[in-house]
Amino acid sequence: MRLTSAWLGWRSVRRRPGTFLGAILVLIISAVMVSGFSLVYFSAGSQEETVERYSGVPVVVVPEGIESRIPFDLVGEIEALDEVSEVVPEVTFSAALLDPDGEVINDPNTARGFGHAWPSSRLTPLRMLEGEPPTARNEIVVDRGLAEAGDLMVGRTVDVLVLGEISSFTISGVVGPEDESLPSYQTSIFFSEDHVEEMADYASGHIDAIGVRPLDGVGESTLAAAVRTLTLDRKGQKYEVLTGDERGPAEGNLSAAEDELFALSTLTLLQLAVVCTIGVVASAIGLSVRGRHKEIAMLRAIGATPWQVRRMITGEAALLSMIALAIGVPLGAVLMGLRPELSGLLLRNNMSPAFQVHFTASGVLLSVTVVLLSALVAGLIASRSALRIRPSEAIAEATTEGRELNRGRILLGCAAVVGTLAGAVALAVLDLPVDTVGLSVSVLLVVLAVAASGLLAPWVVSRSTSLLRRVVIRFSRNGPPLSVANVVFYHRRFAGVAGPLLLGITLVGASSASQMYFNWSYGVQQSVRFTSDFVVSSSFGFGEEARARIDEIAVVASTATARRTPVEPLVAEPLPHGESAMILRGDVAGTLDLDLVEGRILAEDGGSIIVADSFAERNGLGVGDGLNLTLPGNDREYGLTVSGIYGDKGFLDTPMAFGPATADALDLKHGAPDGVFVNTVPEVETEAARTQIEDLFPGEAESTVFVVHDRESMRRVNTEAWAENNRGGTSAIFLMGMFMLFAAVNAISMTQFDRKREFAGGRMLGITWRSTYGMVFAEVIMTITLVFSIAALATLWIASLITLPTGTAMLTVIPEVIPVVPVTALGVTALILSLLGALAAVRGVRRSGD
Numbered sequence: 001m002r003l004t005s006a007w008l009g010w011r012s013v014r015r016r017p018g019t020f021l022g023a024i025l026v027l028i029i030s031a032v033m034v035s036g037f038s039l040v041y042f043s044a045g046s047q048e049e050t051v052e053r054y055s056g057v058p059v060v061v062v063p064e065g066i067e068s069r070i071p072f073d074l075v076g077e078i079e080a081l082d083e084v085s086e087v088v089p090e091v092t093f094s095a096a097l098l099d100p101d102g103e104v105i106n107d108p109n110t111a112r113g114f115g116h117a118w119p120s121s122r123l124t125p126l127r128m129l130e131g132e133p134p135t136a137r138n139e140i141v142v143d144r145g146l147a148e149a150g151d152l153m154v155g156r157t158v159d160v161l162v163l164g165e166i167s168s169f170t171i172s173g174v175v176g177p178e179d180e181s182l183p184s185y186q187t188s189i190f191f192s193e194d195h196v197e198e199m200a201d202y203a204s205g206h207i208d209a210i211g212v213r214p215l216d217g218v219g220e221s222t223l224a225a226a227v228r229t230l231t232l233d234r235k236g237q238k239y240e241v242l243t244g245d246e247r248g249p250a251e252g253n254l255s256a257a258e259d260e261l262f263a264l265s266t267l268t269l270l271q272l273a274v275v276c277t278i279g280v281v282a283s284a285i286g287l288s289v290r291g292r293h294k295e296i297a298m299l300r301a302i303g304a305t306p307w308q309v310r311r312m313i314t315g316e317a318a319l320l321s322m323i324a325l326a327i328g329v330p331l332g333a334v335l336m337g338l339r340p341e342l343s344g345l346l347l348r349n350n351m352s353p354a355f356q357v358h359f360t361a362s363g364v365l366l367s368v369t370v371v372l373l374s375a376l377v378a379g380l381i382a383s384r385s386a387l388r389i390r391p392s393e394a395i396a397e398a399t400t401e402g403r404e405l406n407r408g409r410i411l412l413g414c415a416a417v418v419g420t421l422a423g424a425v426a427l428a429v430l431d432l433p434v435d436t437v438g439l440s441v442s443v444l445l446v447v448l449a450v451a452a453s454g455l456l457a458p459w460v461v462s463r464s465t466s467l468l469r470r471v472v473i474r475f476s477r478n479g480p481p482l483s484v485a486n487v488v489f490y491h492r493r494f495a496g497v498a499g500p501l502l503l504g505i506t507l508v509g510a511s512s513a514s515q516m517y518f519n520w521s522y523g524v525q526q527s528v529r530f531t532s533d534f535v536v537s538s539s540f541g542f543g544e545e546a547r548a549r550i551d552e553i554a555v556v557a558s559t560a561t562a563r564r565t566p567v568e569p570l571v572a573e574p575l576p577h578g579e580s581a582m583i584l585r586g587d588v589a590g591t592l593d594l595d596l597v598e599g600r601i602l603a604e605d606g607g608s609i610i611v612a613d614s615f616a617e618r619n620g621l622g623v624g625d626g627l628n629l630t631l632p633g634n635d636r637e638y639g640l641t642v643s644g645i646y647g648d649k650g651f652l653d654t655p656m657a658f659g660p661a662t663a664d665a666l667d668l669k670h671g672a673p674d675g676v677f678v679n680t681v682p683e684v685e686t687e688a689a690r691t692q693i694e695d696l697f698p699g700e701a702e703s704t705v706f707v708v709h710d711r712e713s714m715r716r717v718n719t720e721a722w723a724e725n726n727r728g729g730t731s732a733i734f735l736m737g738m739f740m741l742f743a744a745v746n747a748i749s750m751t752q753f754d755r756k757r758e759f760a761g762g763r764m765l766g767i768t769w770r771s772t773y774g775m776v777f778a779e780v781i782m783t784i785t786l787v788f789s790i791a792a793l794a795t796l797w798i799a800s801l802i803t804l805p806t807g808t809a810m811l812t813v814i815p816e817v818i819p820v821v822p823v824t825a826l827g828v829t830a831l832i833l834s835l836l837g838a839l840a841a842v843r844g845v846r847r848s849g850d
Helices: 002-015 017-042 073-079 118-123 144-149 193-197 220-230 244-250 256-265 267-290 293-301 306-337 346-350 361-386 391-395 407-429 434-475 482-489 491-497 499-528 544-551 613-619 660-665 686-694 711-725 727-764 769-802 804-817 820-849
Strands: 059-063 084-090 092-094 096-098 112-117 126-131 139-143 157-162 165-177 186-191 209-214 239-243 534-537 556-569 579-586 596-599 608-612 626-630 638-646 656-658 675-680 707-709
Touching (some): 017 256, 017 267, 017 306, 017 361, 059 220, 073 084, 073 220, 084 220, 112 118, 118 186, 126 139, 144 186, 165 186, 186 193, 239 244, 256 267, 267 361, 267 434, 267 727, 293 306, 407 769, 434 499, 434 769, 499 711, 499 727, 499 769, 499 804, 499 820, 534 686, 544 556, 544 579, 544 675, 608 613, 608 660, 675 686, 686 707, 769 804, 769 820
Parallel strands (some): 579 656, 608 638
Antiparallel strands (some): 059 209, 059 239, 092 112, 096 157, 126 165, 556 626, 556 675, 608 656, 626 638
C-alpha cells in the first residue's frame, strides 16, 4: 500500500508540472534573496584592510584625532634615530581635476581622490611612467587612472579644484604602479612642494603623516618600537605608529571597519527578506498542494494514512527546497559580489569597492534553515487542509474549495492593523530615540502592514468580487461572466496565487513611504536652520580664500562658514556618544541667526566659547564661567570662557561653537567646510544676486561642482542627500519587491497548466478557446487589480500613520511621502507580465490538447 500511494503521488506530481515548476522557481528566487543578504551580513567580520598609498613604507606615523596635525620638527627627530634610513613626510587634501564643462574627472574604479606634495610619492608604490616631477608652482603629476579617464597627457593644461579655488595647471608627468595587481581605489594628484607650503593648513610647518623606512638589517617590529618610544610623550599629543594592515584606515580612503558596520546594518534588510521568504514559500507550497486536493483524497481512499500523506508532501517540499538552495545560494553570493554596474544591486553602492562577499558557513546555514523550514512548515499546513477533503467528495468530483475563511485568520489580520495604529501613535506621542527604538518601531510598522495585507487579502478579494458580481447581475441580463464567478468562488486560490505580489508591493510601498517621510523630515529640520539668503555648496569644500572671493562680490553683504569638529568637554554630564563643536569663520553675526539668548560670540578672542542653553543647564554653566576641554587624541587641557549662550531655534545644532581665534588657539586645522553662507544687500533681487554669485565660478550651468541654494532648494537637496544615503536599503527592498513580483507572475502563469481539465470541460459545454482566453484575461486583470488595490491601501494607511507627528500639517505632508512611482511601476509591470504569462500558458494548454 505504501508503494501504491507513493506511485500515485508521483503520478499526481507528473500530471501537474506547471505548479511544481512554479514552486521551484519561487524557491530559487527566495534562496537568492535570503542568501544574498545573509552572506553580506555574515561577511562583516571577514573584511580586510586595504593598504594602497602607504604600501611603499613599512611604518607610518599619524596623529590621533581627525583634527590633529604633526609638527614638522618631529620629522627630524625620527630621522635621527639609529634604526631609520629615510623619513617621508606627507600632506593630504581633497583635490579634483575638472573637464572643460566644469565637471569632475573621475576614475570609475576608485572611491576618492587626494592631492599631495610631490615628496609624498615616495610613500606610494607609484613610479613615474611618463614625464617628470612637478617643479614649478603651476605643474602637477597625475596618476594613470585619472589620465585615462580624462584623456590627459603630459604637457596638457587642466583645471584643478582645491578648497573652492579653481586654478590652471600643466601636467608634467603621469605615475602608476609597477605591479598591475596592486589595488587601486584612490586617485592622486601631486603638486610641487612650494605650492603646497602656501596652503593655510601647511604654511605653519605642519604635516599629516610620516612614513619611515628602516636601515638594512633592521626589522619592522624593531623600527616600530623605536619610533613608538620617541613619540610617547609629545606635549599631550598622541601618535599612532602603524604597521601592516593598520596603515589602511590611516589613508582616509577605505575602512574595513566602516564596511563591517554597513554589513551589520543590513540586518533589518535580512529580517525583511526572511519575512518575505516565509510568505512567498508558504504561498508556493500551499498552491502546489491545493491543486492536488482531489488526488490526495483519492490516496486516502486506497488506504494511505494521514502520516503517509504528510510525509509525501513534506518530502516533496524538502526535495524542491534542496534543489532551489543548490542553485539559489551560489547565485545570491555571485549577485551580491558583483560590482553595481554589472549586477544592478545598488546595495553595493553603500559598500567600498574593496568589500568582499564571503561564502560563510553561517550565511549558508541561515539560508538553508529559512528556506527549508518555511517549505516544511508550509507543507505541513497545506497537508492539514488537504486531509480535510473526504475521499467520497473526491470520487464524486465535488468541489474542494471552501467558501468560508478561517475566522482566526481574519482576527489576526485585524490585530495586525490595530498594531500598526498603536505603533504609529507611539511614534507620534512618545519621544522615542530615532536611531534605536524609533527605527525598530518603524520596521515593525512595515512588517505588520505586510502581514495584515497578506492575512486579509482573501477576505478583501471575496468581498470585492462579490460586490462586483451583484453589480454585474443588476446591469447584465445574462448574469455575471464566468471569470467573475470563478474569482468569487475561488477567492482563496486567486489571492494565494497573487500573494507574493501583494507582499512585494505592500513591502515596497510601506517601506518607501516610511523612508520618504524620514527624508522629508530631515530636509525640513535642516532648512529651518538655514537663515542666510544663499549657501554656495561643494562636496570638495572651501578654504578661507574662496570665502573671501565670494565676500568681494558687489551684491554680497556678508559671508560665513561653519564646520563641525569633535571635542571632549570636561564637564559633569557629557553626552554618552561624544560632543562636537561648530567652528565659525567670517561675519557670523551678520550672516547666521545664532539665536543668542545671553552674551555674544567673540570671534577674535582665542579663549572664548559659546554654548547651547541645554548644555549650559545640564552642566550648570553661565556667561563668564570657565569650561575646560580636550581634543580627541590629545591629553592637553584647554581653558576657555563662556561668552554667550544660544537657544535651539537658530542655525547651530551643536552643544558648543567658537570663532577662528579659538580654533587657532586649539591648533585645529582650517579644514574645508562644504558650504559658504551668503547674505545679499537688501535692494538686490534674489535671482540677480544668484546670477552674480554663480558667475564667480567657471563651468557650465549644469555643473554640480558648485551649486547656489536658497532655503527651498536646500530643503530639497538635504532631502535628496538623506535619500541617497539610504538608497542602498531602498533599492534592496525594491529588489525584494521585484523578486516577489516574478514569483507571483510565475505562479499565475504556471497554474494555468493545472486547469487543463477545467478548460476541457468548458470545451465540452461549448465554450470556445476565444472565450477561455477572455475568461483568463479578465481573471488576471481582476486579481492583479484587487491585489494592487489592497497593497495601495496598505501603503496609504502607513503613509497616514507615520505623518501623525506633523499634526495639522498632516494633509499637506501625506502627498510628499506616498511612493507613487515604485508602487505603480510594480503594479503595471505585474499586470503586463501576468497577462502575457497567463495567456501564453493557456496557449500551451491548448496546443498540448490539440
